[in-house]
Amino acid sequence: xxxLKKIKDDGWPAGVKKTKQRESxxxxxxxxxxxxxxxxxxxxxxxxxxxxxxxxxxxxLELMVKKGVVIKTNIMNSEMAVYEFNxxxxxxxxxxxxxxxxxxxxxxxxxxxxxxxxxEEFSVIGHNIEIFGFCKDCK
Amino acid sequence: xxxLKKIKDDGWPAGVKKTKQRESxxxxxxxxxxxxxxxxxxxxxxxxxxxxxxxxxxxxLELMVKKGVVIKTNIMNSEMAVYEFNxxxxxxxxxxxxxxxxxxxxxxxxxxxxxxxxxEEFSVIGHNIEIFGFCKDCK
DNA sequence: ATTACTGCAAAGCATTTGCAGACTG
DNA sequence: CAGTCTGCAAATGCTTTGCAGTAAT
Numbered sequence: 001x002x003x004l005k006k007i008k009d010d011g012w013p014a015g016v017k018k019t020k021q022r023e024s025x026x027x028x029x030x031x032x033x034x035x036x037x038x039x040x041x042x043x044x045x046x047x048x049x050x051x052x053x054x055x056x057x058x059x060x061l062e063l064m065v066k067k068g069v070v071i072k073t074n075i076m077n078s079e080m081a082v083y084e085f086n087x088x089x090x091x092x093x094x095x096x097x098x099x100x101x102x103x104x105x106x107x108x109x110x111x112x113x114x115x116x117x118x119x120e121e122f123s124v125i126g127h128n129i130e131i132f133g134f135c136k137d138c139k
Numbered sequence: 140x141x142x143l144k145k146i147k148d149d150g151w152p153a154g155v156k157k158t159k160q161r162e163s164x165x166x167x168x169x170x171x172x173x174x175x176x177x178x179x180x181x182x183x184x185x186x187x188x189x190x191x192x193x194x195x196x197x198x199x200l201e202l203m204v205k206k207g208v209v210i211k212t213n214i215m216n217s218e219m220a221v222y223e224f225n226x227x228x229x230x231x232x233x234x235x236x237x238x239x240x241x242x243x244x245x246x247x248x249x250x251x252x253x254x255x256x257x258x259e260e261f262s263v264i265g266h267n268i269e270i271f272g273f274c275k276d277c278k
Numbered sequence: 279a280t281t282a283c284t285g286c287a288a289a290g291c292a293t294t295t296g297c298a299g300a301c302t303g
Numbered sequence: 304c305a306g307t308c309t310g311c312a313a314a315t316g317c318t319t320t321g322c323a324g325t326a327a328t
Contacts, residue, residue: 017282017283017326017327017328018327019282019283019284019326019327020326021283021284022283037317038317038318039317052284052285053284053285053286054317054318055284055285055286055287055318055319055320056283056284056285058317058318058319059283059284059319059320060283062319072216073216074213074216077211077212077213077220079218079292079293079316079317080316080317081216081317081318094254094256094261094263096261097264103256103257103259103261104256104257105254105255105256105257106255106256106257107252107254107255109248109249109252109254109268110248113246113248115233115244115246115248115270116244116245116246117233117242117243117244117245118242118243118244118245120242120274120275121274121275122233122235122242122270122272122273122274122275123272123273123278124233124270124271124272125236125271125272125273126270126271126272127268127269127270127271128216128267128268128269128271129248129266129267129268129269130266130267130268131254131261131263131265131266132263132264132265132266132267133261133262133263133264133265134261134262134264135259135260135261136259136260136261139262156301156302156303156307156308157302157303158301158302158307158308158309159301160308160309161308176292177292177293178292191309191310192309192310192311193292193293194293194294194295194309194310194311194312195308195309195310197292197293197294198294198295198308198309199308201294218291218292218317218318219291219292220292220293279328280327280328281326281327281328282325282326282327282328283324283325283326283327284323284324284325284326285322285323285324285325286321286322286323286324287320287321287322288319288320288321289318289319289320289321290317290318290319290320291316291317291318291319292315292316292317292318293314293315293316293317294313294314294315294316295312295313295314295315296311296312296313296314297310297311297312298309298310298311299308299309299310299311300307300308300309300310301306301307301308301309302305302306302307302308303304303305303306303307
């Protein structure tokens with residue numbers, strides 16, 4: 001894995017110029033254990049004393065997703081995408097229907113599951129799973 | 140189930156006025172075996188010789204979702220929501236990563252699965268599952 | 279020096295909202 | 304006839320794009 005050094009040992013994607021803004025975005029994502037929206041990332045960068053225009057944040061995120069360093073998701077059909085640092089760990093989230101808290105699920109229902117399709121052949125590459133309900137504070 | 144007659148025998152939600160536009164929207168959804176976007180629905184209504192302004196379609200969909208007659212989903216993190224008539228059948232979709240074809244999956248990985256959470260209690264209400272890969276025409 | 283990246287402004291797209299007139303029960 | 308729903312227009316919120324100046328290798 002990682003034989004071609006697509007991602008360098010320090011976690012920086014190969015062939016990508018280092019700039020203050022890019023380092024800020026990646027640092028914010030590395031320091032978070034929850035997925036963040038572009039706006040969240042923008043705010044945290046400002047709070048850290050740095051700066052990066054919102055459109056720049058979007059461009060950086062798009063690049064990092066393409067490089068495989070960052071994962072983009074839409075949680076609970078929200079209109080806002082969230083991004084997280086790719087730690088190459090397989091995981092899923094449970095989302096509280098009242099407070100939107102995100103809880104990491106430790107096991108995966110797809111582990112021993114063979115999907116069955118109606119008529120069609122289909123080669124499975126991956127899956128998204130999202131559980132919803134109420135967290136202990138909300139119910 | 141349906142003891143309180145929240146949904147009438149003809150499939151119309153109780154206490155909801157019948158209008159030309161609402162009947163058109165629901166008819167389009169009933170006649171489709173795939174989830175449709177608001178725009179799809181709008182186009183199909185026009186094609187049928189009726190009409191309903193796009194914002195009206197959105198308002199009707201929102202109402203029908205609230206009444207439990209329609210299900211809203213965001214497939215493959217697309218920015219566009221899709222809607223389907225609620226046939227009260229539990230199912231999941233597989234989506235082709237190239238042509239976006241939607242294929243219905245016949246079994247559900249959550250059937251015999253007990254989720255485990257890190258630290259937190261969580262009462263599960265439901266789940267979304269989405270499989271992605273390539274359909275037989277695309278690979 | 280050359281090429282790529284960012285600030286900034288403005289556009290884009292799906293969806294929502296406000297209002298006055300039209301329609302349903 | 305009272306109250307709700309719709310057409311229409313305009314606003315919204317997230318995200319993308321174009322361009323000219325700035326910075327990285």
